[in-house]
Amino acid sequence: MIHNIQTVSNYIEEIEKLINNKRHNYYFRGQDDAFSNTLPAIFRSRKLLDNEDNLFNDFLMTDPQLFEKCRTNFERLALMEHYHLPTRLLDVSSNPLIALFFAVKDGQGNGEVYVYKDEPNPDKLAEMLEQRGWQNLIAEYKSKNKLTSHNYFKKNAFSNEMQLESSLARQSLADKAAFFQSIKNFYKLDNDYIGQQHKLWSHSYDSYFDDQDSDYFAEFKRDLQTLPFLRLFEEAKRDIPSFANKLNPLELIVPKIVTIKRMSRRMENQQGLFLFVPFIGEEYDPTINIDYSEVERRAQLAIDILSLYNAENPAEKEKYIIPAKYKRSILDELAKLGIDYSFIYPEDHAKKAEMIKAKYLGL
16 A cells, blocks of 8 residues: 655554554665665666675775674675665664655655565465466475474574575675576475475475485485585685584575664664565576566565565555655654654764754755
8 A cells, every 4th residue: 555644743653553463573664766676786787786796705805894893794794785885685674763764865756665574475475486487385485484483584694594695695606606506406396396295395304414315305415515505605604613514495585584783873773674685596597598677576576575565455565655845844853853864874973064054054
């Protein structure tokens, strides 16, 4: 449903109707213009995506002292996003007023606020899997949500899963290509396994890597011993020495809401988290001629798995639109509530000076 917002109180009233549903945790993202998508910066150019490893490693080598307090590759990635390096992280906040600030702070057009949750939209998840030819895999995610406390869709920055996936961002194009070819083979195997034998790979996940017998997924187990996998595991072990040479491919295909240690006053004030956009995989396969617009479409579909949709119209996202003519007055209202540039960017002393000047100029 599209909500048109004219005042802060109007916005709070609409948000309260939403968050009265205590079954979910909600996260908010403000964009100061009506962009055509909600993709993170790394997807804005094929050149950026192809050089994801170089962006990461160059920034790390250029300013190593900046990352001294980081314990994992995900924390490094989060700090890079914080300083505006293009990454596959999408900034979100647990505070809807922070998202409203970002929706009105700049831009010539209408501002927008989107809502996410850490539980999947089953229709969007099924659509994504079906479009990739893996429609039977939906059973793996339904089973996990129902039978165990495991959550594919919400993680913390210190989890093994996020260490693995953020380490994957540092791997070369060639290693990514070989890695995802093996992962793609696994998805096809599992899809057929579910369809033919009516069993789930995830039910035997804990014992799978210790079982020395050849089985239906023996090829995947052999792939774990190839160089692209071994290099990835070694990267993960630099931060987590106990990291085991294993992974759950079912993790890699879905987006996650990731909580993180607040490493600055800015992160603390913004009550920030991240939506981690998964790797599509086929963008690294030289044997597939995939148009970049298709990569963007698939990445957006992955994000939409965690987007909140209107219960009465499942095809429509919940979205809060702030018409451009109300941006200035809402920004002033937020300032009275203590949410202004000096709160959002506490380390930016130049911005504080600019605010003081504007105050006395009557701007």
